[in-house]
Amino acid sequence: MIRIAYVRVSGKSERGDFEGRLDFGPGLQVITARNSFGKSLAAESIAWCLGLEVMLGRKESDPSFFPEAVLEELDLPDAKNVKVISSEAEIGLIRHDGEELRIARSITHDRNKIRIERIVGEQKSTLTLLTGYGTMVDEATGFQRFLFEWVGWPVKRTTTFEGSDAFVYLENLAPLFFIEQEEGWTELQARQISRYGQQQIREIAVEFLLGATAALDQRVSRQRTATREGSLRASARVLAERANQVFHRQGWAVEWSGNGSVKEILSRWSSHSIKEILLQNAEVDMPKSLAAARERLAVLRDKLTHQPIDASNVSAAPSASQIVIDLKQKRHRMNSDLRTLRVRFSDTQHTLQSLDHRIRSATDVFRLKTTGVGRLTHLECPTCHRELDLEQFHLTEQTAPDVEAHIEGLKRDRTLTKQTLVGLSATLRAIEAEITRTDTELRNAQRALEDVDATVGPVREQIVKAAADLATQERLIDRLHATQADLEELQGAIDNWISEARATQIDVESATDIEQRASAFRHALGQYLVALGHSAAVARGVAALRFESGQYEPYLDLRRLRALGSGSDPARLVAAYSLALAAASDELDGLHPGFVILDEPLQQNPDTHHIDLFLNFLSGKIAKDAKFQTLIFTFLTEPQIAALRVNGINVLALEGHLLAPAPATQKEAQKESPDATNA
Amino acid sequence: MATTSPIARLAALLATSNAEPEITAERLVPSTLYDLDYRVVIVAAAFQMHAVADRFSPRPRIQNTRLKLLQFVAMRPWLLPTIRHWSANRGDSLRLIDGEEGLRKGFMTDTMHDKVMQFIAASGALRREEVYVVPGIKPDVLQGLRSVAESNSLFRSEIAALSEMLSITVTNDMLEGW
Numbered sequence: 001m002i003r004i005a006y007v008r009v010s011g012k013s014e015r016g017d018f019e020g021r022l023d024f025g026p027g028l029q030v031i032t033a034r035n036s037f038g039k040s041l042a043a044e045s046i047a048w049c050l051g052l053e054v055m056l057g058r059k060e061s062d063p064s065f066f067p068e069a070v071l072e073e074l075d076l077p078d079a080k081n082v083k084v085i086s087s088e089a090e091i092g093l094i095r096h097d098g099e100e101l102r103i104a105r106s107i108t109h110d111r112n113k114i115r116i117e118r119i120v121g122e123q124k125s126t127l128t129l130l131t132g133y134g135t136m137v138d139e140a141t142g143f144q145r146f147l148f149e150w151v152g153w154p155v156k157r158t159t160t161f162e163g164s165d166a167f168v169y170l171e172n173l174a175p176l177f178f179i180e181q182e183e184g185w186t187e188l189q190a191r192q193i194s195r196y197g198q199q200q201i202r203e204i205a206v207e208f209l210l211g212a213t214a215a216l217d218q219r220v221s222r223q224r225t226a227t228r229e230g231s232l233r234a235s236a237r238v239l240a241e242r243a244n245q246v247f248h249r250q251g252w253a254v255e256w257s258g259n260g261s262v263k264e265i266l267s268r269w270s271s272h273s274i275k276e277i278l279l280q281n282a283e284v285d286m287p288k289s290l291a292a293a294r295e296r297l298a299v300l301r302d303k304l305t306h307q308p309i310d311a312s313n314v315s316a317a318p319s320a321s322q323i324v325i326d327l328k329q330k331r332h333r334m335n336s337d338l339r340t341l342r343v344r345f346s347d348t349q350h351t352l353q354s355l356d357h358r359i360r361s362a363t364d365v366f367r368l369k370t371t372g373v374g375r376l377t378h379l380e381c382p383t384c385h386r387e388l389d390l391e392q393f394h395l396t397e398q399t400a401p402d403v404e405a406h407i408e409g410l411k412r413d414r415t416l417t418k419q420t421l422v423g424l425s426a427t428l429r430a431i432e433a434e435i436t437r438t439d440t441e442l443r444n445a446q447r448a449l450e451d452v453d454a455t456v457g458p459v460r461e462q463i464v465k466a467a468a469d470l471a472t473q474e475r476l477i478d479r480l481h482a483t484q485a486d487l488e489e490l491q492g493a494i495d496n497w498i499s500e501a502r503a504t505q506i507d508v509e510s511a512t513d514i515e516q517r518a519s520a521f522r523h524a525l526g527q528y529l530v531a532l533g534h535s536a537a538v539a540r541g542v543a544a545l546r547f548e549s550g551q552y553e554p555y556l557d558l559r560r561l562r563a564l565g566s567g568s569d570p571a572r573l574v575a576a577y578s579l580a581l582a583a584a585s586d587e588l589d590g591l592h593p594g595f596v597i598l599d600e601p602l603q604q605n606p607d608t609h610h611i612d613l614f615l616n617f618l619s620g621k622i623a624k625d626a627k628f629q630t631l632i633f634t635f636l637t638e639p640q641i642a643a644l645r646v647n648g649i650n651v652l653a654l655e656g657h658l659l660a661p662a663p664a665t666q667k668e669a670q671k672e673s674p675d676a677t678n679a
Numbered sequence: 680m681a682t683t684s685p686i687a688r689l690a691a692l693l694a695t696s697n698a699e700p701e702i703t704a705e706r707l708v709p710s711t712l713y714d715l716d717y718r719v720v721i722v723a724a725a726f727q728m729h730a731v732a733d734r735f736s737p738r739p740r741i742q743n744t745r746l747k748l749l750q751f752v753a754m755r756p757w758l759l760p761t762i763r764h765w766s767a768n769r770g771d772s773l774r775l776i777d778g779e780e781g782l783r784k785g786f787m788t789d790t791m792h793d794k795v796m797q798f799i800a801a802s803g804a805l806r807r808e809e810v811y812v813v814p815g816i817k818p819d820v821l822q823g824l825r826s827v828a829e830s831n832s833l834f835r836s837e838i839a840a841l842s843e844m845l846s847i848t849v850t851n852d853m854l855e856g857w
Contacts, residue, residue, distance in 0.1 A: 353757050357757065357836055358711075360835075360836060361711060361754070361834065365711045365714055365716065367833060368716055368833060369716070381803075382815075382817050390798070394794055395715050395798055396709065396713055396714070396715065398711065402708040403708075403711055403714070406708045406711055
């Protein structure tokens with residue numbers, strides 16, 4: 001646990017040095033001053049020294065959120081618009097064991113460098129570190145790497161939406177303990193960084209600060225598995241597409257599906273090989289087909305080379321011609337079937353589309369019936385005020401069970417229609433492939449017919465015909481070989497996929513302490529909500545306060561807490577959430593840094609009731625007894641300050657302006673103009 | 680479920696004999712296309728999105744037949760390509776296909792819509808004024824139904840279809856009988 005000991009802003013102007021410093025003690029303290037004092041400058045300086053400018057929506061090392069007083073021109077008590085030459089912010093952190101860390105960062109020059117002074121007892125050491133890119137990776141000079149180590153935080157990696165690794169950075173954790181005034185109050189973790197693309201970073205940030213590192217590791221492990229599974233599913237789809245293309249080309253009505261979860265695909269693909277599926281569903285046996293083709297080739301070769309030729313046989317030319325005619329008729333029939341099937345396919349697609357729509361509509365009607373949302377409760381005649389009788393209009397109004405039954409019926413129809421569509425698609429593919437094959441056979445047959453026609457004499461005709469048959473058979477064998485090679489390569493790729501998928505199956509998860517930690521957080525949140533006067537929490541009680549499993553968005557019964565209560569309650573929720581997280585972490589020895597900064601909580605709802613509720617909270621036991629440091633930057637009136645002090649609250653009431661000439665500069669000024677000093 | 684359905688009554692009768700009737704409820708219930716609540720929401724959305732005030736009428740109004748077509752298409756968004764084709768080729772009868780005639784027959788014979796409109800008119804929400812439908816004496820009855828549906832993500836495809844219909848020209852010729 002650490003606390004902030006002080007914040008200091010200093011610099012050089014054309015009128016000499018200037019500086020301002022605020023010192024903070026442990027526990028709760030309220031820093032009150034008028035708007036022009038520089039409270040925001042102090043809060044922003046803490047963010048700057050911790051390298052949190054990205055949390056404030058700026059680029060790395062962009063100080064543009066600072067006021068002009070530290071960037072361009074400064075108003076000093078005796079001079080206006082004094083040009084600023086350089087400026088720097090510095091904070092002091094004290095660790096629970098007493099070790100002190102001074103962190104200084106220039107606002108105007110060398111902004112990516114952070115000067116560190118480490119004080120252990122009497123010993124001091126200084127080093128310069130870098131913020132920005134590499135701040136966590138660079139073990140030697142990375143600022144965040146150093147800070148995490150100094151605070152005692154583990155370096156945690158998470159997964160991005162792109163599937164790459166990323167760290168959990170300080171700017172991911174800070175939105176839970178640094179509530180800045182511009183957007184910080186609008187919602188929980190309003191300033192969480194989304195541009196790094198870490199998955200579930202809001203949940204991870206909460207688990208980190210609660211100290212639930214085992215649960216965090218499991219979450220990241222699940223993310224990685226999900227990412228790997230996503231990639232496996234994608235490669236399964238590509239493989240299935242390749243397999244189906246091969247089947248399509250051959251006209252085999254077989255579907256090799258790459259749909260479903262990795263587990264489902266793995267189980268399906270492991271149970272049968274491509275060879276088995278082809279044999280089972282399309283009676284395709286490649287070795288048998290090759291053997292038969294080779295046998296036929298041998299017969300044709302023997303016929304051409306050894307068998308005697310009957311000189312009186314004149315059937316070669318008519319036979320070649322008949323083959324062409326048969327093939328043409330076959331192609332015509334298949335084209336006609338193809339047209340009919342395409343129309344049926346299109347109609348079935350249309351039916352499926354309409355069923356999808358009707359299921360959506362009927363589901364909406366079911367919601368309308370069960371929730372009553374968007375439904376007219378009753379309609380009456382505007383003149384006689386009697387309720388309209390539906391039967392008079394021959395109208396029906398269905399009940400929720402009717403609609404539910406109708407949805408079931410539609411879903412059954414959709415399943416059947418999908419099956420029909422799959423069947424039609426397979427038949428279409430088979431016919432398309434058969435047409436392609438028939439076209440090839442027809443070309444060969446026509447070529448043979450032309451050759452036979454061009455030949456003179458029955459003997460030569462028979463020889464040419466036998467040679468053409470032989471060539472066709474050889475081409476068929478080549479094709480079968482190529483297909484077999486394709487199938488073997490495909491099976492190899494599928495086997496590789498199976499072994500990769502087996503290796504990525506999720507290990508059984510071990511138990512973690514997240515339930516206990518989340519429960520402590522929920523309990524503390526309930527207490528803080530009531531103490532801060534959250535109207536929904538006060539009215540309904542916090543017994544029904546809960547988190548969804550694995551998430552930390554608070555619900556009260558079935559509704560999100562942020563949607564409940566009055567317009568001023570979201571700010572109370574943000575404050576309660578941050579403080580409860582610190583309290584729960586303290587109770588469970590978690591990883592919360594030990595300080596919470598609330599910048600201008602009263603500006604969110606400046607009405608008297610809201611202010612009174614907040615001041616009552618500050619005076620209450622829960623706020624005063626908290627062991628962590630709470631810094632509240634706000635403006636309070638004299639009576640409000642007095643009331644808080646009576647209740648023992650440490651109030652730092654400040655006048656004038658944070659930045660003033662440094663003591664040395666003041667002395668010089670006094671020397672130069674003694675009159676002014678006297679005055 | 681009330682036992683007013685003839686099949687349910689038949690089943691009850693058969694049950695008194697030695698027969699063992701088995702009723703598959705999902706095959707008996709009518710489609711939600713015939714549900715009054717559904718139709719009222721769609722008519723409300725269609726009227727709100729398409730009824731316009733003009734120099735002849737300071738109140739928003741819409742032709743009854745146009746409203747009939749709109750609600751018919753909203754409940755069947757897959758007909759949008761057909762109506763777009765019909766609209767694009769409305770002057771060229773040779774280029775029209777069977778679908779257009781089917782669509783015309785379909786929406787013109789939607790008697791359920793006529794009953795729903797009578798019901799809505801009886802409630803005072805809308806009323807007929809010659810060939811137009813205009814707000815009735817209690818127009819607030821239907822107001823807000825569309826926004827409630829939208830904010831609760833109900834009937835998104837119907838509302839999207841009505842929205843798309845804003846960009847399709849529907850002439851009086853298309854709304855007439857044949």
